[in-house]
Amino acid sequence: MDANENPLLKALPPAVDWLSYLTILEYNLAPKQLPVLHGLLQDTTFTANVGWDLVHLLLPLLPESRTCLQDIARLGNPREVVLKVTELLEALATADEFDDVAEEAEGNSSELEQSTKTHAAVPSDVWTSSFHGHDAPSVLSIYKDQDLPPKPPSRVSQFCALVDMLAVLHPRIKTKHPSRFLSTSLQPLLSAYASLLTYDEPIDAVLDFIKTFAGTKRPKLPPRKNSIQVLTQPQGSSGAAPDPEANEEPVAPEENDLQQRLIQSFLTFVVEGYLSSLPAGDDIVAMCWSTRLRQQSYPEKKVPGKDSACEAFEKDERLHRQDSILGQMLALARDLNLVPEELATTLVEPEYLITDDSDDLPSSASEVPLSRPGCLYLLCATIASNVFFHAPSTIPHLSTFAIYSTILRGFLSPEQFTGSIGTESLSLIDSLLFLESYISEIPGFGKKLPDDKIFNSHLQCLSLLSANTPSRTLRYNAHVLATRVFHAHPSGDRRFSIIKDNLEYCPYENLKASAIGWLKDEIVNARRLERSIPHSKPRTETEVKTTPFGEANCMSIMARHVFLRPTDMTDDAFLAHQNYYLAVLNLYYLLLTMGGRGEYPYIDTIDDGLDYRSNHDWLTDMEHRIKKFREENEEEAGMGLMEGLIATCHEKLIPHNDGCQ
Numbered sequence: 329m330d331a332n333e334n335p336l337l338k339a340l341p342p343a344v345d346w347l348s349y350l351t352i353l354e355y356n357l358a359p360k361q362l363p364v365l366h367g368l369l370q371d372t373t374f375t376a377n378v379g380w381d382l383v384h385l386l387l388p389l390l391p392e393s394r395t396c397l398q399d400i401a402r403l404g405n406p407r408e409v410v411l412k413v414t415e416l417l418e419a420l421a422t423a424d425e426f427d428d429v430a431e432e433a434e435g436n437s438s439e440l441e442q443s444t445k446t447h448a449a450v451p452s453d454v455w456t457s458s459f460h461g462h463d464a465p466s467v468l469s470i471y472k473d474q475d476l477p478p479k480p481p482s483r484v485s486q487f488c489a490l491v492d493m494l495a496v497l498h499p500r501i502k503t504k505h506p507s508r509f510l511s512t513s514l515q516p517l518l519s520a521y522a523s524l525l526t527y528d529e530p531i532d533a534v535l536d537f538i539k540t541f542a543g544t545k546r547p548k549l550p551p552r553k554n555s556i557q558v559l560t561q562p563q564g565s566s567g568a569a570p571d572p573e574a575n576e577e578p579v580a581p582e583e584n585d586l587q588q589r590l591i592q593s594f595l596t597f598v599v600e601g602y603l604s605s606l607p608a609g610d611d612i613v614a615m616c617w618s619t620r621l622r623q624q625s626y627p628e629k630k631v632p633g634k635d636s637a638c639e640a641f642e643k644d645e646r647l648h649r650q651d652s653i654l655g656q657m658l659a660l661a662r663d664l665n666l667v668p669e670e671l672a673t674t675l676v677e678p679e680y681l682i683t684d685d686s687d688d689l690p691s692s693a694s695e696v697p698l699s700r701p702g703c704l705y706l707l708c709a710t711i712a713s714n715v716f717f718h719a720p721s722t723i724p725h726l727s728t729f730a731i732y733s734t735i736l737r738g739f740l741s742p743e744q745f746t747g748s749i750g751t752e753s754l755s756l757i758d759s760l761l762f763l764e765s766y767i768s769e770i771p772g773f774g775k776k777l778p779d780d781k782i783f784n785s786h787l788q789c790l791s792l793l794s795a796n797t798p799s800r801t802l803r804y805n806a807h808v809l810a811t812r813v814f815h816a817h818p819s820g821d822r823r824f825s826i827i828k829d830n831l832e833y834c835p836y837e838n839l840k841a842s843a844i845g846w847l848k849d850e851i852v853n854a855r856r857l858e859r860s861i862p863h864s865k866p867r868t869e870t871e872v873k874t875t876p877f878g879e880a881n882c883m884s885i886m887a888r889h890v891f892l893r894p895t896d897m898t899d900d901a902f903l904a905h906q907n908y909y910l911a912v913l914n915l916y917y918l919l920l921t922m923g924g925r926g927e928y929p930y931i932d933t934i935d936d937g938l939d940y941r942s943n944h945d946w947l948t949d950m951e952h953r954i955k956k957f958r959e960e961n962e963e964e965a966g967m968g969l970m971e972g973l974i975a976t977c978h979e980k981l982i983p984h985n986d987g988c989q
Contacts, residue, residue, distance in 0.1 A: 336364050346377045353378065357385055359392050369399035372569045379404030380412045383493075387416065390481035390489055397489055401496035402568040407509065410497040413490050414513045420487055421519035484527045487520055491533040495540045502574035507586045511689050514594050521598065525605035528649075534598055535656050541591045542663035582692065589693035592666045596702030599657050603705045603755040606650065611801055612640055614755040615650060617712050617762035618805045624715070625769070638716065654709045661706055671707040672724040674698050675735045700738070701756055708759045711766050729777050729816070732767050733786045736760055740789045749789060750796025757797055761805045764790075768812055777817060787813055787826070795836040807842055814846055815853075820876045823850060831889035837908050844911035847877070847886065848918055851930070854878035855922060880929035883919070884936035890915070891938060891946045894953040902957060906966060909950065913973040916947070920980040944981060950974055 339352045357365070365382075369375045379400040386393040386400075400409055494513055501509050517534075524530040606614040613619070619637045623630060630636055641647040661667075690696050713719040726732060739760060740749050750757070777783055790813060794806035817823050827850070830843035854877040876882055883890075890912055894902060919930040938946065951974050954967050 334361075334364060336361055336368065340368075340374075341377075350378050350381055353382070354385060357382075357389075359389055362389065362392050362396055366396050366399060369396055369403060372403050375400060375403040375569075376405045376572060380408040383409065383412050383490075384416055387486050387489065388480055390485050394489055397493055398496070401493040405573070406497045406500040406571055407503075407573060410494065410501065410509055410513060413493050413497065414516050417487075417490055417513075417516040417520045420483060420490070421516060421523050423483075484524055484529050487524055488529055488533040490520075491517065491530075491537050495537045496568060499540060500568050500571055502571040504575050504577050504579065505583060506579065507583055507590060508689055510587055510590050514590060518594065518597055518601075522601050525601055531598075531602055531653060535653075535660065538591060538595055538598070538660050538664075541587070542660050585693045586690065586696070588664060589696040590690070592661075592664050593696045593698050595657065595660055595664065595666065596699035596706065598702070599705050600699045600702035602653065602657075603701070603759075604753045606755055608754045608799060612637060612647065613799045613801055614758050615654065615708075615712070616641070616647075616758065616801075617708055618758050618765055619801055620712075620716060621762055621765050622805060622808065625765075655713065658706065658709050658713060666706070668707055668710050668722055669724045671703040671710075672726060674700060674703045675707065675738060676731060701753070701759075704735075704739075704759050704763070705755070708762050711763070715766065726763075726767050726770075729786075729813075730782075732764050733782055735763065736786060736789055737782075740793075749792040750798075754797070754799055754802065757793060757799075757802050757806075761793070761802065761809055764809055764813075765805070768809070768816075780822065783817065784826075791830075791836075791839050791842065794842065795839050810842065811846065811849070815849065820850075820854075824876050824882065828886060828889065831886065837905055841908045841911040844890065844908070844915055847890075848911075848915045850877040851882075851918070851922075881933045881936070883930045884933040887934045887936070887938050891934070893946075893949065895949050897953075899957055899960060902953060906970070910970060910973070913950075913970060913977065917973060917977055917980070920977060947974060947977055947981070 335352055335356045339349055341349055343349075344352070353365075369379065383397065383400060386397050390397075494517065498506070498510055498513070503509070517537075521530050521534055603614060608614060611619075616637045620641070623636045624638060635643065641651055707724075710721050711723055714721040714723065726735075739756060740752070787810060790806050790810035794803050794810055797803050797806060814823065814826065817826075823846075827843045827847050831840055834840055834843070854875040857875055858878050892905070892908075892912075894905075894909070897905065916931075919934075922930055950970070954971055954974075957967060
């Protein structure tokens with residue numbers, strides 16, 4: 329087309345007024361006109377007058393229109409354009425029409441073709457559609473002279489383009505209160521980001537946006553083979569025009585503090601969103617911090633022939649990228665002076681985050697909350713970078729049980745609804761378990777325990793996590809921690825009472841099985857302590873008091889809660905108790921192996937607390953119940969292991985029974 333005949337050039341003001349020119353531009357905007365528009369946008373007067381109203385028209389033309397969008401960000405009126413971009417982000421957060429149209433364009437091309445032909449006869453002034461309150465040509469209208477409309481850009485590419493514009497626009501705004509523009513943009517940006525968490529590109533774009541406020545230019549993440557990311561790399565604000573409405577007054581220090589706080593807060597919510605979106609597999613859950621630390625602390629328990637979690641994060645590209653992104657987030661937190669001590673303070677003092685729910689913009693940094701889960705994730709990432717990668721880190725002092733207990737109960741409160749504990753985000757559960765695993769290995773962790781009420785609440789939280797969490801890996805990690813916390817209590821009487829209460833009142837069979845394991849550990853430890861004291865030296869009153877499990881008659885108290893009658897159960901109930909009965913049989917065998925004052929001192933006292941005539945009858949009932957289960961069910965269901973334990977126990981008991989005859 330001859331330049332003189334090009335409507336974008338021919339109608340330039342003063343040939344028509346700016347409003348009329350905008351109408352002409354809207355009607356004639358097409359991909360082939362983008363080079364011409366790019367040239368026109370180099371004129372700041374032109375861009376200031378029409379640029380802000382072109383953004384929503386250029387989005388459907390991505391990726392070809394990206395250069396023009398950057399022109400508008402660099403040379404348009406930043407205050408007007410930033411409001412337009414904010415509006416589009418608000419719409420993008422809730423709209424999915426572009427993805428729907430894209431799917432229809434691929435799967436229903438004939439229908440779209442018919443739709444295009446039908447609309448071709450419609451007058452041009454009808455070819456407009458509302459986009460968040462503004463009239464704009466529809467995607468189909470722009471291409472009505474073609475056989476088929478091209479595939480519209482994805483929401484991801486639109487989001488990245490808009491975020492790149494914000495990264496240029498906000499530094500250009502020179503006003504006494506720039507935080508007002510920033511706070512207005514951040515919430516829609518966060519909402520739009522939250523709607524695209526399943527994609528990789530949005531997090532890269534958002535982190536690049538935060539870097540513009542961090543004050544330190546860091547290298548970008550390694551490029552991924554994705555056309556969207558390549559086409560949406562920001563060009564920066566080089567060559568940007570000054571703010572035409574610039575305020576020459578210097579920005580007050582309080583305003584600078586508020587801006588920094590807004591970005592700090594935004595980062596914590598971005599971190600929360602990212603971690604909450606991470607996938608969970610059978611063995612690898614989110615960042616897998618708790619499992620990596622457990623496997624690193626106990627390398628002898630590594631499964632032969634299977635990669636550990638640490639090895640998986642080194643070898644798998646997706647997992648390695650997760651570590652890289654957390655590294656970028658940590659670097660940004662440091663650049664923004666969001667130090668670990670403040671993260672810990674936010675977790676320990678939840679009231680620190682309580683703010684007014686009004687819609688008024690914040691007027692001071694103290695009114696801007698941080699995301700508590702985001703702070704937890706950043707604190708765990710700081711510790712993980714030191715533990716797994718030996719990165720120099722300043723880790724706050726969290727070496728007491730009381731401090732961590734406060735953090736745990738800030739996220740999980742059994743007083744509210746015990747059934748909900750374990751249904752939280754797997755990233756949250758993994759992080760809480762990782763943090764306690766790390767703290768519990770610090771010397772002095774269990775020296776000063778809180779009162780029994782707080783201790784019980786803490787132990788209940790961990791126990792419920794081990795019962796309800798859908799991830800088997802996290803359930804095991806929670807069980808390991810619950811066991812460590814239980815044994816940390818200095819009072820043997822209190823530990824005895826906890827086991828008894830769990831066996832008597834707990835509704836979860838796997839937690840009862842855990843209590844049986846605790847009982848077995850306590851008996852072993854008590855007997856070990858007893859053997860460490862010379863026989864010629866009697867035990868002191870304190871030693872006897874703190875080790876009630878060393879007394880054989882402890883089993884007479886526990887017996888009725890441990891040796892449940894299996895014949896009273898249906899097949900389904902018996903199968904549900906399988907792990908519990910395995911734990912009891914293991915305990916029973918352990919008691920048979922312990923000598924002392926009598927041949928079987930613990931076994932001999934069981935009968936005093938049983939409803940049975942003898943514990944041998946219980947063992948026989950178990951044998952008969954398994955046989956009945958086999959007769960009525962085709963599946964073996966793991967009964968062989970219990971049968972083997974029962975046979976072993978019978979062999980141990982035969983000499984004892986013969987000696988009693």
